[in-house]
Structure formats: structure tokens, C-alpha cells
Amino acid sequence: MLVRRSWQLEKERGEGFEAGSAPVVRFALALLEQRLMAVLTPPWPHGDPPHVAVFGGTNSGKSTLLNVLLGRPAAGMSFRARFSQHPEAHAAPQLGVSFLELFPSRFAGYARYHNQLPPRQTDDDLRQHGYRPAIALHTLATDAGPGVVAPAAAGAVYWDAPDFSTEEAQAYMPAVLDAIGMADLVLLAVTKENYADHRGAVLRAMVAESGVALRIIANKLEDGSRLIDDIRGKLGAATDHAPIPPIDILPHVAGDNELTRLQLLLANPAGAQLRQVVAEEVSQPLALKRRAAIGAADYLIRHRHEILAPLESDARLAAEWHRLVDRGAERDLFQRYRSDYLDSQEYADFNLTVVQLLDLLELPLLGGLISGTALIIRTPFLWAMGGLRSLLGGGNPEVPRPPEEEVVFAAYQRWLETLKDEVQQRLQASGAPAWAGVLRQLDSVKFLSKLEDQLAKSFLHYRERMKELIAARARVLWAYVEERPTLRITLQTVKAGVDVSATVAVIKTLGLDVTDWIVASLAAPTLRLFLEALGETFMEQQKEALKQEQLAALRAIFETEMLVPFRELMKPEFAAADLRRFDADLAEIRRAVELVG
DSSP: OHHHHHHHHHHHTTOOSOTTOOOHHHHHHHIIIIIIHHHTSTTTTTTSOOEEEEEESTTSOHHHHHHHHHTSSOSOOOSSTTOOOSOEEEEOGGGTTHHHHTOTTTTTTOEEEESSOOOOOOHHHHHHHOOOOEEEEEEOOSOOOTTOOOOSSTTSEEEEOOOOSSSGGGGGHHHHHHHHHHOSEEEEEEOTTTTTOHHHHHHHHHHHHTTOEEEEEEEEEOTTOTHHHHHHHHHOOOBTTBOOOOEEEEEOOOOSSHHHHHHHHHHSHHHHHHHHHHHHHTTSHHHHHHHHHHHHHHHHHHTHHHHTHHHHHHHHHHHHHHHHHHHHIIIIIIHHHIIIIITSTTOOHHHHHHHHHHHHTOOTTHHHHHHHHHHHHHHHHHHHHHTTOOTTSOSOTTSOOOHHHHHHHHHHHHHHHHHHHHHHHHHHHHOOHHHHHHHHHHTOHHHHHHHHHHHHHHHHHHHHHHHHHHHHHHHHHHHHHHTOHHHHHHHHHHHHHHHHHHHHHHHHTTTOOOSSHHHHHHHHHHHHHHHHHHHHHHHHHHHHHHHHHHHHHHHHHHIIIIIHHHHTTSOOOOOHHHHHHHHHHHHHHHHHHHHOO
């Protein structure tokens, strides 16, 4: 899923819930998995009860508020910071747990505890090992004892979201957002101590913009407090996409124990009114769910660029890396190959082309006898020496690489070192983890050994292709000669002389001729004197044509066998088409929600 991968990239870069920003990407993921994906599941909406989520900062009185709605002291309370670390659901027995089992995307990957609290993690544990996601599902007892009343709406599921206001609590911020993202009605608890909290304000604005029904509960206020006006002024502002949220009051009460305080709140007009408000909100569950789902889709559509920004950034980095690979290959590999080999004095492939032409100039009987004698003399030594020489020269250090091979391997080393330097510069400038990952690979002995093996294979494949190109170019030369009978007879005579010279050379060197380069050096200059005298322009054209074909062959093979593995060190996971599909999918979901009911 694009949104989940976008959030993972955001996490890798350490872009958490910082001051002045909202966790938009993670909230978008919560809206998708907890709310919108449920819309696409057949039991929705009738198999999904209304969900009421209570959230707030540390000591904001969330548990007291939840107990008022439940009509019993079911939610645990503590003055201890971060006492609540996991979402906890409270539901009537008839609801069971099907509201989760029927919708697999909800709280996927969370450990589930029934009628018991998940293990609490210490701050050190959170820092060292991260948050271990878990939820608790509590079934309300039917015989809860005296002084207890029925829930405000018996058909609803009531969620207590974890605290969010401390630095340590950011470890389980995703659990807070998942609980809110599933809810059809959200209640934000604030007190006189924290109603102006910046994190709470950021979350409130984000939740309000998502279209879900939101109410603010001014909790623990003393009778006659004038703070309510200031709370309304600060929290009751509307935005372009978020209406003014209603603000309800839950007064402060004194009592010896939680049950006494709960009974006082239930008897207080403000407590009774709050229960009635919540009951009315969830009395039309289909309308409530449609509002939340449409609001979620609209929120994702409005923020799609922000939501996918980490992926878009990753795609830009991948595109930049691919440009570095291609630009470096062009400059350090292909251009250097052209200058250091094709245009150098060491260039010999056109001579080999002429050598192949010699075979086509074979004189009947005499030419075959001379060539056969040379072959018989040279073959045993070719077999013996061929087993000693490897492509990389590692098997026999005394046998140097041919000039072309030296140029290619040296160019590869320059290319690799340049890439490392450029990646290092970008890592220092941006600190992006993607560059660090590429640099680790470029420093990996395993990766580099694999590439060197691939380079050797690629060069062999290229030389196999060169055999075809040289043979084809020799046929072009032969066609040129064949059209000129006088020239052909002259060259065939030269060919016979060259064969005799080559045979003598082989005998004098005891047959230690391990390649055709000696034959090329003997035959090519002599033959080219005749050809250049009769057609120098033609010969230069053929030589340049072979160079162009040679460079194209090297490019083609190295493109697939060398450049592709380098590019894949950083692969883009996002394209423009993904954004179009994202928009289309959200629009389709929105239309489906509008048709429900």
C-alpha cells in the first residue's frame, strides 16, 4: 500500500510528530485501514456498531469521561503519566468482538487481550525496543452493582485512546491515531491545565478536518469558572474544511472514591446532558458512519500530495541516482573507452577485420596448404596457453590483458570511484538514508565482487558480439574487393605471401603465438597499404563504422548487465500514475459511501 510505505519512509527519516506539524501521513494510514477499508467490507455498515473514541493529554480526565458514558467505573484511572498506553474498547456483551473480526484491516498486527490489560512498557523499554502494539477488549458486566446505570448508548463501542502529550508517548502515537481513525464520534478531553497544549491543538485540527463528528469536553471545571469562554475562544475556531466543534462541560466533583465521584457526575445536569448528547449523536449510526467515511476520503484527497510526499521525495532521489549512474557511465566508461581505445594507437579490431578478409582471399590449393600448415603448427600451443589465460588475467599474472580489456576495466574503476564520491557528497548535504544505503552497497565487498564477476561476463558477451561485427565488416570489405577483379587477384597474391610469413614467424617463435594478434600485425599493415592506396576514404569509413558499431555493442551489453544493477541500488516506488490511481480509488470509495443507505 502506497500510504503505508510512505509512512515507513517518513519514519526512516526521523520525521515524527514534531512541534508545528501534524502526523498527516500516519493519520491518513489510520483513516484508510481503520475506516475506509471497512467500508469496502460487506458487513459494513450494519455489522459495524458506532465507535466512540475518547482521547486527550495526560491527566485530562479521559477515564472519568469514559466512565460517565459507560455508567460505571470500568476504565482504569491513575495520576501516573502515560498510564494508558494501549487502546481499550468497552462494549456490551451482545456486541462481542465481531466489530474487529469482521474487518481484518482494523488493528492488524496488534496483540489482543480480552478482559485484561496488555503489559505496560517502561520508558526505557519503549526507547530500546519500540512500542509493541496491543489493544484490550472489555465486555461490560451485566451485574455491575449499585449506583451503576446503562451506557449512554448500549449499541456503541467506547474506546479509550492512549495519552499523547508527553515526549515518550510519541512511541505509541500510531495507536492513538488508529483509535481515532476508526471512530465515528470523537471526544477530545481538555482541562484548564492543558486546553492550550500545542500538540492537542494540532491533533484537534487534524481530526476536525477529517470530517468525523468531533466534540470537545471541557473537563474538571470548577463551578462558575470563566475559563470556558477562553476555551471556546481558543478551541472553537473554524477552518476552511473543519466546522466549529461543539464544546461540552463536565464539572469537577469531589469524592472519596471513583464510584462516589461517578455517581455525583451522573447526577449532575452537565453529566446527564453529556450522556444525552452522545446518545443522540450515535442514534443515527448510518448517517454518522457515512459522514465519517466521506470526510476521511475528502481529507485524503485534499492532502494526497502531503501524504505521498515521502514517496515522491524517494522517487526524486532515485531519479537523481539514475542520472548519476548514466552520466558517470557516459563520461567515465563510454567516452573514455572511445578516447583511450577506439581512437588510440592500440586499436586493433579493424586489423582483425582485415585478417578475416584474408580468409576470404584464400587462393585455391596453395593458400589452403600454407594456412593449414600454420594452423597445424600453432594449434597445440593455443590449447596449452588457452588454459592458462583468463579474461581478468588473474589465472596467469605474466600474461597481460589485451589493451581493450585494460581500458574497459580501468574505466570501470574510475566510474565506480566517481559514483562513490558523488554519493558521499549528497549524503553529507542531505543526510537522506537512501544515499547511505547506496554508499553501503558501493563499499560492500560482496556487492563489488559480484559486480566484477558480472563485468568479466559482460566483457565476454561483448567480445562474442564483436566477433559477429568483425565478420560482418569483413564481408563488406570482401564485397568491395570482389567488385574489382584486378584488386582481388593482387590481394590474393599478397595473402599467399603473408601466410608464408606467418608460418615462418610461428616456427621461429616455437609456436608460442597465443592469439591471432601476431597474424593481424603481420598481415594487416601490408594489406592496408594496398587498400588505402586504392581507396583510403573507403577504408577510413569502414574503420569508423566498425568503431561506431563497437561502441554501440558495448553500450547495449553494459546497459543491461552493468548499469541496471547499479540503478537498482535505489529503485523508485512511486510514479505519476500512482497518484492518478490514488485519486481514482479515493473517488470510487467516496461514491460508494454516498450510495450506502
